Amino acid sequence: LHPGEYSGFFVVFNTTTxxxxxxxxxxxxxTSNDTVNVLKSSYTIExxxxxxxxxxGDYVTFEIVVHNDGExxxxxxxxxxxxxxxxxxxxxxxYHEAWIKNDDLSWTTKDVLSPNEYKGFIVKFKTTDxxxxxxxxxxxxKTANDTVKVVKPDFTIEKIAxxxxxxxxxxxxxxxxxxxxxxxxxxxxxxxxxxHDGLIYDHYIDDLGDWSENSLxxxxxGILAPGEFASFxVVFNTTxxxxxxxxxxxxTNETGIKNTTAQVEVVDNRTANLTVSKISLxxxxxIGNLTIFEIIVTNNGEIDLDNxxxxxxxxxxxxxxxDYYNGTGNWKHMLNSNNKHQFNLIDTLxxxxxxxFYVIFNTTELxxxxxxxxxxxxxxxxxxxxxxxxxxxxxxxxxxxxxxxxQIVKRDISNATGNPLVILLLGLFVxxxxxxxKN
Numbered sequence: 001l002h003p004g005e006y007s008g009f010f011v012v013f014n015t016t017t018x019x020x021x022x023x024x025x026x027x028x029x030x031t032s033n034d035t036v037n038v039l040k041s042s043y044t045i046e047x048x049x050x051x052x053x054x055x056x057g058d059y060v061t062f063e064i065v066v067h068n069d070g071e072x073x074x075x076x077x078x079x080x081x082x083x084x085x086x087x088x089x090x091x092x093x094x095y096h097e098a099w100i101k102n103d104d105l106s107w108t109t110k111d112v113l114s115p116n117e118y119k120g121f122i123v124k125f126k127t128t129d130x131x132x133x134x135x136x137x138x139x140x141x142k143t144a145n146d147t148v149k150v151v152k153p154d155f156t157i158e159k160i161a162x163x164x165x166x167x168x169x170x171x172x173x174x175x176x177x178x179x180x181x182x183x184x185x186x187x188x189x190x191x192x193x194x195x196h197d198g199l200i201y202d203h204y205i206d207d208l209g210d211w212s213e214n215s216l217x218x219x220x221x222g223i224l225a226p227g228e229f230a231s232f233x234v235v236f237n238t239t240x241x242x243x244x245x246x247x248x249x250x251x252t253n254e255t256g257i258k259n260t261t262a263q264v265e266v267v268d269n270r271t272a273n274l275t276v277s278k279i280s281l282x283x284x285x286x287i288g289n290l291t292i293f294e295i296i297v298t299n300n301g302e303i304d305l306d307n308x309x310x311x312x313x314x315x316x317x318x319x320x321x322x323d324y325y326n327g328t329g330n331w332k333h334m335l336n337s338n339n340k341h342q343f344n345l346i347d348t349l350x351x352x353x354x355x356x357f358y359v360i361f362n363t364t365e366l367x368x369x370x371x372x373x374x375x376x377x378x379x380x381x382x383x384x385x386x387x388x389x390x391x392x393x394x395x396x397x398x399x400x401x402x403x404x405x406x407q408i409v410k411r412d413i414s415n416a417t418g419n420p421l422v423i424l425l426l427g428l429f430v431x432x433x434x435x436x437x438k439n
Contacts, residue, residue: 015036015038018038018039018071019037020036021036021037021038022035023035039071040070041070041074043067043069043070043074043077043142044067045064046065046067047063047064047135047145048062048146049148050122052147052148052149053184054127054149055152056127056128056129056130056152057126057127058126059124059125060150061124061125062123062125063121063122064120064121064122064137066079066109066119066120066139067118068113068114068115068116070115073113075111076108076109077113078107078109078139078140079107079139080104080105080106081106081123082138082143083135084133084136085134086127087125087127087128087135087148088127089105089124089125091124092107092122092123092124093124094121095122097110098110098119099121130151130152132149133150134146134147151182152182153184153252153254153255154180154181154182154255155178155181155182155258156177156179156181157176157177157178157248157258157259157260158175159174159175159176159262162233163264164263164264164265165265165267166238166264166266167238167267167268168240168267172236173234174262175231175233176218176233176234176248177231178220178229178250179229180224180226180229183226185223185224185254186223186224186253186254187223187224187253188220188252188253189220189252190219191217191218191248191249191250192251193247193248195246195247196245196246196247198238198239198240198266199237199238199246200237201234201235202236202237204218205232205234206233209221210232211230211232218232224252241266241268242266243263243266244266245261246262247259248260270301270302271302272301272302272303272305272377272380273300274375274382275297275300276297276298276310276375277294277295277296277298278294278371279293280371280389281358283389285363285390285392286394287393287394289363290361290362290363291391293360293361295373296354296356297310297354297356297375298352298354299350299354303351304349304351305349305377306348306377306378307345307378307379308345308355308375308377309345309375309376310374310375311336311340311342311343311373311375311381312340312371313372313373313374314370314372315369315372316367316369316370318363318364318366318367318369319362319364319389321341322361322362324357325360326357327356327358328355328356329346329347329355329357331355332346341359367391368388368391369391370388371386372384372385373385
């Protein structure tokens with residue numbers, strides 16, 4: 001080392017803790033030192049779930065917070081999503097525009113993070129399954145996590161007939177019970193009447209005042225907490241017999257819609273009764289002429305009847321069916337499965353009401369012929385009526401016979417109901433007889 005010449009080198013130390021440190025060297029009897037101030041460089045990360053319990057299908061958000069708890073400025077801090085089973089990433093929210101999202105699920109600070117400064121952002125996930133799910137993030141050798149519980153809200157709905165069998169005219173009562181079997185509150189709980197054929201709504205019973213009703217929709221006043229139930233009764237009037245079904249739906253803000261059905265048997269102890277009268281408008285008929293019968297069906301029972309029918313059961317070989325005419329009511333003719341003439345009343349035959357029509361036969365043989373009709377409803381025969389028609393011969397140009405027939409026709413017209421159709425038919429009948437006498 002020449003006079004005035006310098007020579008030196010560098011030594012490198014790793015800092016292991018923060019503080020002020022003196023570094024001393026010696027050479028022979030000489031020493032030298034210098035002091036270094038080691039600053040703390042560190043930060044913390046947190047992941048905080050904003051709502052620890054969410055419904056399946058809803059969104060959950062986590063706040064990610066970075067804190068510079070050291071003594072130096074920090075740059076390029078990166079946060080990475082490591083694990084999020086049961087969750088589907090949706091988006092992030094950076095209110096202060098302090099972060100850059102990378103191509104993967106990681107974010108890096110844009111600017112310097114000064115000592116004691118905080119920076120954060122929100123990540124949003126959609127829930128896809130039920131359970132407890134841990135969401136983990138990392139930054140260098142640091143990790144942070146938080147847990148979200150994803151639940152499925154649920155309830156049961158019941159509709160119970162208080163009496164499974166009621167008499168016609170009595171009221172049918174149903175109890176409606178909704179129960180929260182989930183672990184979250186249910187809000188805007190609604191019960192809706194969907195179907196109640198054969199039943200007419202009358203009123204409802206809510207002893208506790210828990211429900212409000214509007215157009216057969218009941219809304220629970222308040223929430224339905226986990227494990228709780230709420231109920232009320234609905235009352236219907238019965239209008240027809242048979243098995244009657246009552247269907248309701250239940251819904252909440254947190255769930256879908258569920259339906260349930262209850263049934264009640266309405267027993268009708270009222271009796272059904274029909275009578276039929278078959279009246280010959282011309283009891284004695286000259287062979288070859290037409291004979292007309294008035295058929296009157298009366299509902300003498302306690303219930304209105306549908307599907308009322310009359311069947312020409314038998315009428316002898318000397319009578320041949322020609323046609324029919326409506327009197328009162330809408331009657332339709334058909335040949336039934338037994339190849340018999342059947343007349344079906346299209347209208348409802350109300351209690352105490354009578355309906356009539358007219359049946360026309362041609363006479364082809366001499367003698368007394370019995371004509372029998374049956375009456376019933378819904379394929380049940382209830383009554384019958386029988387009438388005898390005498391078919392006679394007449395000698396040509398025999399005046400006394402002509403007068404007798406004329407008197408018979410006049411008598412039949414005077415005994416008829418006043419129906420113009422009957423009078424017209426009888427008039428035609430007279431014309432036919434008179435023409436034969438002239439011949």
